[in-house]
Amino acid sequence: MSPSPDQQEQPHIVELVLQAKKALQQGQELCLHASSVSAASAQITVDVLALDAQVKWMSEAVLDQLQLAAQVAKSIEQKRSELEKQVEEWDNIRNQRTDALDAVLESLGTQSVPPDFYTVSADSSPFSSQNNSDDEQEGERLAQDDSTPFGPPPSTSPRMSPTDTIRTRSPALRRQQRRERRRADRSRWKTLRDFVNERAIEDLLDTIEKDRLELDDILATTSDYPESLSKTIGAIKEMVPAEISLPSFNEIFASEEATSTKMAEELESLAHHYNNMSNALHDFEEGEEFGEEDMQGMNQDAEALPVIISELESSMKTIEGFHEQLLTAKTAAQEHLEVHRRTLTDLDELGDIMTEMLERQQSVENESMDHLSYLHAQLRPLEELHHQYTSYQYAYNKLVLELARRRQYREAAQRIVATMTAQLDAMTEEERLLRAEFQAEHGQYIPEEICLYVENPPNRWTVSTWNDEPLETLPVIENDLMEEAKQRTVGVEAAISTSQSL
Template identity: 85%
Template sequence: MPELQSTQPEHEQPHIVELVLQAKKALQQGQELCLHASAVSAASAQTAVDVLALDAQVRWMSEAVLDQLKLAAQVAKSIEQKRSELERQAEEWDHIRNQRTDALDAVLESLGTQSVPPEFHTVSADTSPFGSQNNSDDEQEERRPQDDTTPFGPPQPSTSPRMSPTDTIRNRSPALRRQQRRDQRRADRSKWKTLRDFVNERAIEDLLDTIEKERLELDDTLETTSDYPESLLKTIGAIKEMVPVEVPLPSFSDILSSQETTSIKMAEELESLVHHYHNMSNALHDFEAGEEFHEEDMQGMSQDAGALPVIISELESSMNTIEGFHEKLLTAKTAAQEHLEVHRRTLTDLDELGEIMTDLLEQQQNVEYESIEQLSYLHEHLRPLEELHHKYTSYKYAYSKLILELARRTQYREAAQRIVANMTAQLDAMAEEERLLRADFQAEHGQYIPEDFCLYVENPPNRWTVSTWNDEPLETLPVIENDLIEEAKQRTAGMEAAISTSQSL
């Protein structure tokens, strides 16, 4: 407000009426300033209450938002733990599969090192992919049984497809020829087939391909939720960054205390203005009543009037101070309202996050069910691998047993043939002795016996042969070399434990 000052020259004192008007105007200005300051003070008090209420709401909502974010973080952690458990089970299955496949590979590699003599396998016209194969006479003879120990000469011609043990013993030359051809083939064992050649590896590859395909399907299933925890945590972090940072509130006690002190000061200054106005009003009444004022009195009143602008300036300064306090409170209120508005938007984001988490949990649950089902199928596929391992381990063991069994049968056949050979030699000797006895009898007495007596007395003795029961074909057995027999003995000795372990698996 403009300062109040006298317009009279220094040598001329202002009129008392003018002084009264100045006092009255100053009082009105002071009252207006005090009334405005009082209103601002009251508004400041209400603003302080509003700020406290808003701050309480902001704090409560901040805690609620942070609590919700903690729950969301726990949901993300739960999803990650479930995924980790499923991945752990998948890795455990991978470990078991590697064990099974390594064991199966080891058995197959072992089968590939075990040679099979050509006599152990034949190709017929029905099963050969090359159609009918005409065997030569030598090859047909090769499949016939022979005995290298036969001590007899050239074989007897025979049109019968069957051979008796005595025929086998006597037919030495064809056996020698067959043995020579067999020895030539055995000389190069690198051309022999192995036990692995009789394994259906295509079926094994198909099984492994099926297992690998389903394993990749499990990876695809797990991959659908691989980014869920990270995505959820990023969303949580973004919402957390939106939570307003706590702003230090002004000291309400200091503001209100300073405001009260300023108000008291303004009241005192207003009271001085009132007192000055009353004095000037009384002086005007006295002047109007005919009282004359001395020069000193007028100078005193003029000096009091000159102090009025200073008082008004102090009142204005005090009012500005109170308004400054009010502005601080309004700033705090605005900040609290902005924080509250941010929280409202955050709550909306939390609602959306809740819907997202519900969808994620449902999808994770579906993935978990599907993964467990796929893992169950994968574990079922491990059983055929175990069965194949046991089958081929038993196959290897049975082949060694087959070698030993054929060797035992060969020993049996050779023993039987020796008995037949001895018996045949004895019968031949007896027949020769009988022939000589009959010849001596005929030479000594035949000339005296009538020709029509006992015509059969001149018959030679019967020659005897020993044959198989009911003329069955002689059993055909392959010739197994001694090193193969010894190898089979060593293999069977070390495979008993492996068979037991495979069966326990």
């Protein structure tokens, strides 16, 4: 016995209703999940915008701090440049003064001093000094030289008579001969530089150089500050992340809204299909019969349910994709924010370091300026030595001319001594005043070793010398030496007078 058509349709309608109900439940779950994800996306968007605002604020703070650090580095470098410029100016002044002093010393080394200026003969000394001159000492050394295996070589001079021997043994004659030999051999003469204490000059220059090196040591303590700060600033700049690339929120929200609207429409179609199937089941239970066409329509609607569910799932994935984009943006913003926080911490530490650098640089600057002032004071002795040796050379040349004038004076006095006693007394008084003036003007610059007799008063004359005193000892000054002295005093007198008056 086969079942009736009504009995066959009832299970099928129930199955269709269950399918519609299940599809509606799945659609509701998908839509609820999509709504929850959309709400979470909205909150994430707010978080991303807030994080982005913090990142931008911190980025500006980092850039401001880096700019300030760069200004500090530039300030330190400028201060060091100013100090180095002042040190360079001091070096130039030192070079100028040492060159000027070297030039004076070189000039002193080119001017020879006759031996009569720095040797005193026994007959010119009131105590008849027995100290031998350089030539006498050299002669004694040669006489005592027994380095040859057979003693001193025999004399090759011809045999002399007894009277010649006595005449040759005369001390005065030997001294006169030695003086003549010395005058003839100028290569053995001393120069003005031989009377200069060059050891003291070298000690002074060594002291100045030592103090100059101490200044370099002071400046070196902060020499790496600008470069160190620049490297640190560069390293921090490299740590600063690039600007966050945020997704287009308007596009995301517009797409999400369109997707949500589509899902709502699809959910509404599922609900409508479920209501239709529920009503059909109710009508079927009430005894209504469905034709083949009605059943075919119900089956077609049931077959469309998986497609709708698939579209809802696809829309759900789209909304979840938007959610993932926002989560990625939030994660990136959080990472940027954390990097900025670490950077600001590093900048705080750099600020403390820069404060110490500025304090140290100021200390170095103060110490350098004090040391530089001391170095400038150290240059004054060089200037004084230059003035002293310039005046010394000028005074010596004036001394040569003075002694030549004195010799002329003595010769003139000898010519008129017989008939001009009164006139000679007046000349003697005038001479005394001239010598006093010379001594007052130049005596302080002439070393004590040169011309000990320069302070001697002039001879007083009667018919012969006063109280028969011996004639004044004056060196023989050759014409070329007098001409050299004249040339060296031309154009120098005004400068020396001005310098001596300071």
